[in-house]
Amino acid sequence: MKAMKKLLLTTALLVFAIQFSYSQAYFSYFQLRELVPQTQSLQPAFIPKGTFTFGLPTAGFLAQSDFKLRDLISKQSGDVNFEVNFDVMLAASAEINTISTDVTANLFHVGYKTKNGAYSLFANARASIDLRYGKDLMEFLANGNSNRIGAEINLSDTRIFANTYHEIGIGHAHKFLEDRLTVGARVKMITGLFHASTAEGASGTLYTNEIDNSWRVSLQNATINTAGLDLLMNSDDYESNATSSYAMSNQNKTVAFDLGAKFKVLDWLTVEAAMNDIGTINWKEQVRNYNTADTTVTISGIQLRGLENSSDSFKDSIQNKFRSNETQKEFSTSLPMKTYLAASLFLTSRDKFTVIAFNNHVFKEIDPSFAVAYNHTVNKFTFGVLGSYRGPQNEVNLGLNLATDIGPMQLYLATDNMLISNKPEQYSKMDFRFGLNLMFGYKKWSSKSDAVDLDSL
Template structure:
């Protein structure tokens, strides 16, 4: 249990550099880069055959700048985390998330009216929701709330890692005006940690005698696979690799998307990704504390040799806790995109995008406005994104270039982070390389130049 609490604290503050994995700039390449099917399944490539080499992407973004997280006191050579500065940067409710995705392979095949795909990914995400009282407690303990209550009920953690393999299909209808896409994925859960839904906890400090009143409800932390990581000495040397390759934490999930050409110059679209649940059966551990309210008046520590252990034992004896191995279900962190694109010309496109992460079943969208220009087989774009709760703007860019059968692409939502990164609160990057063949097959005959006839 001690290791679990320590890991949880490291997890909480290790993800403070992240928020809202929108991948806005990457989303703008959805008509060109096959891997963007993970964001918009209604994707039909230009090429007959596509093979995607392994790629990776990650997001790091926060409610505060790096210089507000780490500081160096005057006259000191070491950096430190200043919780009082973090408290000043906190809103009443703070939502933080991070996302890492590795595309292991992607194969796409285009048909006359649509396209098929086969893919495999490894994914990990961490989502945190906490209130200002949580950061107040981390900064000052209960010293500023004597005679008052610290409410930690707004705090939730959801950490997930899994691998997926699946197939996708997109098809055109209504004379190519409507494109509908779907992907079916077999999910294998690897590692997980989350607080139970409805978990709550409060701490009240009596102003007369400084006694504590602690109340807990639904105080359960569900985990899977973490015991392998934290107590690896208790298992065979190959236990972790065997568990990662094949276990019983399997399920099925879906991605759905659609695009509709309202006018020749206007297209609207929507996508909902990661619809499904994981049933955790193997390597499950549940850490439970019974619903209770206890009063702690303090203990006499003066003169005791092991005072810290006595204090810890006196608190632990107040609570009834246990460890179980009960199966549990968790929903995947579903994500939605809504977009409208205005084509000034066949080469110039303006897009407005809204993104929402539903991990805690909340509607709290981020927005972006983008422009992309295409010259032959080279596309580049600029993007400005806005996060409503944080009132923060970021400037991004994306590039995709086809060089013979090779396609290169890179996308970032904050292109300015390389200049004084401590002044920014976000860093993200998606990049990759694809092999693409058969482009001329899908061009109108008049657009294909017959070199032998010249």
Template sequence: MRYKRLAFVLIIITFGFVGAQNKQLLFGFNDIPQSALINPSTTLKNDLFVGLPLLSHVHATVGSSGASAYDLFADDGRDFSSKLQSLIFRLDSNDFFMFNQQFDIFSGGFSYGKGIEKDRYLSFGMYLETDAIVYHPKDYAVLAYQGNADNIDRIFDLSDLNASGEVVSVLHIGTTKKINNKLTIGARGKIYSSVFNVNSTKNSGSFVTREGQNNFLEHTFNLDLSVRTSGIKSLAEDNNTDFSKDIKTIRKRMLFGGNLGLGIDVGFTYQATDQLMFEGSLQDFGFIRHKKDIESYTLKGNYTFEGINPLFPEVGNGQTAEEYWDEIADNFEDLFEVDSAANKYTTWRPLKLNGALRYAFGKKQNKDCDCLNDDVGYINEVGAQLYAVNRPKRPQFALTAYYYRRVFNGFRVKATYTVDSFSYKNIGLGVSTHFGPVNLYVLADNLLEYQNLAKAQSASLQLGLNFVFGRNK
């Protein structure tokens, strides 16, 4: 039982000290084949594409809604302890830290249909995604930093513990269908294979210390805490020193050897006029059923203890985090019994919503005849996009305005301005180039902070390499 208690405490510690992704630059950028992953109704401008394995789409986003590394590590004359204290009290329990990473393992697609005009497009592939979000456990942090000796009669809210993380591989296939000259629809089916999952999102309870009789302190716990895991127990307990065997296990889970689930994306594109377009999509309406290699930890009940010493002492001078939490774990070892079980559970994928309005303008002019060349369409586009993602506590939103331009054949750019949970001044830039059949793209957010990334509350980068054939210029 000691191992299970320690595992429970370690998971909480990890969540507390670890550090969705909105892909507004990629959304609607239909020169890039991977834009169909965000909206399956996107009409790709090619007949066939093959993504370079492992490099066709690489994406990483990291963010903090209320703090940056600069807040803790700035060389401003203040000591680290005072900066940490300021940060703990400034953030609230709805502030969060997040990380999302995704890269394609393989991808491809082709157009098809009856007759000369191919009105359908089939795309497919497989990608690996890591997604984690940790809400600031404010009352836990205050308790750890100050202890409870100076917080008599303060009720600490234990529901502040809220975090989830997963690594999942996704095999997908989608189709785009042009219904008529105005409406195009699309859908994408997905099979999820979970590699790891850890979540602790339904906690409640409180802790309070009051003065008792004869100078004793009365500590009262009302607890309903739980952590659910899958894919972790076997690797943690196998006593295996050969890391290559663990890699083989993880590889099997990626190829449908893990906990499985199903999902779907749907989308539409409506061409209201020659210049005005509406589009929207829902991503990852799906679930994963966890039945293999599962273990859950629960701590539930009402407890009252009396003593002359506080249960949560203030952090001592020179005391490391490991030493402090070892002391807390030793105290709790004698007070609580953590229950463990292998109960099956279901997790829902973070549902994402995208909606956009686009307006195209600026026909390209033919220099030879001083007339408009209707074949190439419009070279400029402005628009607005709304993004939302469902998260454990509440949905997160982002609003983007953008400008897109075909600079010349084979070179397209997109600039964005985004307001989201991280910043009100997020400027992004994306570039897509074509050299023969080779499509190379780079998309980056929050460019104003690149002069000092330590001050950035978020950063995002996407890049990829595809081979594209039959491209519509």
């Protein structure tokens, strides 16, 4: 139970101190997919312009929230200290809220272009935390059960999915139909490192009797599956090199796929689709399952007057009503698949408009976000602006991106919300991707653009 308490505490800190959202779109970064090799992670149907590409180690992160910073923390008039105010957060909550973190480090990327396609070799380290919860949970945190006497508090919408893993793989993209169709695929060997998730169908409710104020608590499938966390939380129980050995190689392996396609409908119109992270991790090593048996119990309270350790007595009284245990059973989880749909209109060989839709399937829901983007190329610079709409949060953001080709060196950066630098407390999203590539042999493959100038038609 000690490890379980640490797990719950760590989860709470991550959720309420970081507060990131689930719409991990990377729209501005996606818009560089014709230029930057690392965008293969979003669109596998990528063929570079240079013969040989070497990507230096880079990193990217995305931070979004259902709460703006001013909703998350506040301070009383005349007070210099900030605090988390659950009443303010309750007012900002939707009926269903989904939040997450997403961090990706590209360890290396090597690409080689052929006459009709391209090959790539890559390695990444990735981490994400996704949380889904209903407004009832925030109501309980803000007011306890005081506003639900004679009614039920439903916590069944609460789910968590945290994943850390590294991947190494190969990719190939090939052109068909006289170069009008490009199809790409990536095969990845994934090694799972750290994981925590609630079991499928986990649910819980709390009913307060209006006559005697007793609680009726019901739990079903109340299991939290973890892997690797005991190694982190109880490192003193293991050999000094246990963590590094586990991180380098373990039995939590699987094969996953990324698929993508682009089709040139007309000389000035291209449509495309991509499905990323298709696969399932089988968690076999360093597995811990924290289980509470399906039960419905009534808690009427206990007599605390005269007891020296009243808080401990109350805690023991609650714990004794539930049958909990810890097991080490293997389990499997699907990777949080992500999909993109896009249509690009080339006004000239240097000007492109794109409409993009994105959906994260971590909780098997369809609630997409959208973006409209414009990119322009001048000399060795390509830059763009982008407006995005996050469906789940009904929020509009303004982004930008930039990619350069200065000799063999390429520098790129992208963000979906450039306004956060002005008044960060008014926004709930922050993301940034940047990197440096070495690209050789561009002139060998450069040719006159297939895009046409509509004014000439």
